[in-house]
Amino acid sequence: MSVEVTWPKYAWLNGKIVEWDNAKVHVFVHGLHYGTGVFEGIRGYYDNGYIKIFRLRDHILRLFRSAKIIHMEIPYTIDELVEATINLVKANRFGKDIYIRPIAFRGLGSFGLRAKNPVDVAIIAVEFGKYLKKSGIRCTISSWRKPPADSIPIYAKVTGMYLLYHLASLEAAMNGYDEAIMLDVEGYIAEGSGENIFIVKDRKLITPPVYDGILEGITRDTVIKLASEMLGLRVEERRIRREELYTADEAFFTGTAAEITPIIEVDGRTIGRGQIGEVTSQIIELYNMTVLGKIEKYRHWVTELTSSPP
Ligand SMILES: Cc1ncc(COP(=O)(O)O)c(C=O)c1O
Incomplete structure (x- = not known):
């Protein structure tokens, strides 16, 4: 985008x-x-x-x-x-x-x-308003792969690294998709061009582990906490094969810019029912309240400043 x-x-x-x-x-x-x-x-x-x-x-x-x-x-x-x-x-x-x-x-x-x-x-x-469509987006698996952990420090948010994400995002857009999903060198799902990824299977959240060469997203961490502490959902951090993504009940991206963005299609395969899933919408609702400091338990995450436009 x-x-x-x-x-x-x-x-x-x-x-x-x-x-x-x-x-x-x-x-x-x-x-x-x-x-x-x-x-x-x-x-x-x-x-x-x-x-x-x-x-x-x-x-x-x-x-x-x-x-x-x-x-x-x-x-x-x-x-x-x-x-x-x-x-x-x-x-x-x-x-x-x-x-x-x-x-x-x-x-x-x-x-x-x-x-x-x-x-x-x-x-x-x-x-800055919305970054990706909140009603759900169509994604493609990128031809650009995440490099292995010993080739560039993927864990760090380094400017030079974003050439890769620029190319993946551009390629997706040029092919008519909203966003790219990158695989790691072994072919497992890694992340989007500026987002971490989650799938939902039988109301359980699954997301790739940080040590597998993804950015340790702050929204990812927020969602893991909200899902387990507020919704009582199980969260598994493990590798995801692309077939699991294609056949997931629901999938979504997390990121500061993307917030929680439902993924409704990947390379021509509809994810779940092709609309925002039940778990995803519960998480979106909680996330939107959390960022505004409306949930007591997480109020310490919010720095509140008065702001009066001129
Ligand atoms: C490559 C990549 N992955 C994931 C994320 C999501 O991280 P966060 O939730 O901290 O914004 C970002 C955005 O910063 C990113 O650039």
């Missing part, structure tokens, strides 16, 4: 809130040439004069884990980036749902693959 966005008034760059047009770096930054960056995608929901940011600290923690994996020192603390995000969102006075993109990348310095250039950090927040 490509998403149209309206530019906001401010961005945050290297410690300061700056006018949107001044949020610039040089064309010679290392991250641009070699994909040496780590980033996050976070959602904030506008609700009656408040922006509610979902699992902000968990996303910033993952940003730091990703950085550590690629030998990158982010020149701020976790608390500083949490606070910077809050200040940027407040400054922009959003009146709609938003998407927040913190990014840290190697900047200007020397040239070459082993250069450990100083790290630039930016935070961008834009108004």
Whole structure:
């Protein structure tokens, strides 16, 4: 999916809130040439004069884990980036749902693959609606495979890695599908181009394990907790063969941008009844309440800021 966005008034760059047009770096930054960056995608929901940011600290923690994996020192603390995000969102006075993109990348310095250039950090927040169709999407198994765990750090959310997801997503769109599903090198279901995947079989949730080379999604973790703690469903983390996906009762994607997106068709095979399944709709309902802080048990996941659009 490509998403149209309206530019906001401010961005945050290297410690300061700056006018949107001044949020610039040089064309010679290392991250641009070699994909040496780590980033996050976070959602904030506008609700009656408040922006509610979902699992902000968990996303910033993952940003730091990703950085550590690629030998990158982010020149701020976790608390500083949490606070910077809050200040940027407040400054922009959003009146709609938003998407927040913190990014840290190697900047200007020397040239070459082993250069450990100083790290630039930016935070961008834009108004952002739905990403994938909530009524259910048609998917295709991508010809692009997830690489094995010893070829690139799949567990880290690294900018260079997203060339693969870009190609998979583009290929799906060019072939008339809404989204791609990637297999791992052994042919098991891995994930979407920007989503983790779940199937439902006899009211049990099944999702690929993290150590099998997928991103440890924060929405995935949210769904596992909601399903087991609130709905009393069994959740199994194990490999999934593509035939199991084709014959599942229900299937859905999870992701910050995608939220919970039902999958209703894969390569011409209808999944379940070809509409949002019963378990999926229960999870969607719970998820929508959780992100707005309406479930006491998970309120600590929500950072609530007052926001009055100008
Ligand atoms: C490749 C990939 N898998 C899964 C996800 C879902 O992760 P999360 O739920 O933390 O947004 C994302 C999005 O960040 C992603 O890019």
